[in-house]
Amino acid sequence: MDTSLIQLHTDQIQGGTKVEQSMCKPYHVGIFLFNEVEVLDFAGPFEVFSIAEAEPGVKGFQVHTVSADGEIIRARNGLQVQPQYSFAQLPELDLLIIPGGYGAEEIEIYKPDILNWIRGYAEAGVQIASVCTGALLLAEAGLLDGLRATTHWMDLKRLEEQYPAVEVQRGVKFVDQGWIVTSGGISAGIHMSLHMVGRYHGMEAAKLTAKRMEYDWEPESEASL
């Protein structure tokens, strides 16, 4: 990606625009759905952001599901999900989640419209986070060039070989590069999401979310696998 884009995001993070927002305002999270998306890749973040509270009784996030045309999608292994929105209808986002799975690796990655859609969010300064092989879509869109990133352990080699400008990280749950975050496979998306809850609403909110989910979680940054 071009240097100006990195600078835009760096300014935003260093300027602390997120932190200045009211603690009580729910952030808008969009979760991209597509045919053959891995189920836990989207359902994990959906659960985390849906139940996370900014403070007791106050929702921390508004979660939206979106597919290109808004039509029902067939996730991996046959789970059919009706997204709330098409690209055109989607409300403004603070955070865009790109899950992985066979559909990301072998279908969406070859669609220029999808890559442009993701790129548009990056250019608009929206926080982006991938789960599993969702990182391949970010890499193909050129958004990981010059950055550290990770993906499902079975696809680390592909990420490394096809995108030599990406500094591939092994043995971590997620890699936080500020405005762009990538996570490891499937359930690592839950770790990454809890980490993001911590960023937006503080570590206590993240810990309470993990507790409510009965999810074993240590809030270390970029925990080892």
Add this chain to the structure above:
Amino acid sequence: MDTSLIQLHTDQIQGGTKVEQSMCKPYHVGIFLFNEVEVLDFAGPFEVFSIAEAEPGVKGFQVHTVSADGEIIRARNGLQVQPQYSFAQLPELDLLIIPGGYGAEEIEIYKPDILNWIRGYAEAGVQIASVCTGALLLAEAGLLDGLRATTHWMDLKRLEEQYPAVEVQRGVKFVDQGWIVTSGGISAGIHMSLHMVGRYHGMEAAKLTAKRMEYDWEPESEASL
């Protein structure tokens, strides 16, 4: 539940009918969906059983989703899912999963038809496993009387007070009573499902499933929370 029912299941487990089946035959898992079901309660087991392999390249389970009428359901926080089957259409099952969530706790529990449907599987000798407050449906159906069981930590007191014949267990991921298994809240359903993969296809298959999901899992029985 009546003693003959417990005896039926005990005979089946001790007789080892499951173990005698070919390692390559996929077991049929039904996941009950209903309005306001907690998302990870069903999506966690769906992921585990969908990707678990009996042996390399051979699916260990065929996963079916089912709602009473087969119509689209609105899970907790607005995720809309189209089940594959209605009760009437559902193929024969080896294992029935009962997830929890607000819909289980406050809606399904008051429907005699739903409780009878679950009871029918118990009487037919089908393995049953609950996630989270799905245990309340099993308790209300009388299936947990005289047995040890658990649920989401926020609902342990309700299980204990409303169903004094149930021996409520605290601080465990799941409670395995052979033909009936109950698990703790939300992500504890992933632990329970991995445990069940181990029962049907061996511990190595369960470990490989956890590894593929990048899920931190120690295969101890009834692990502490």
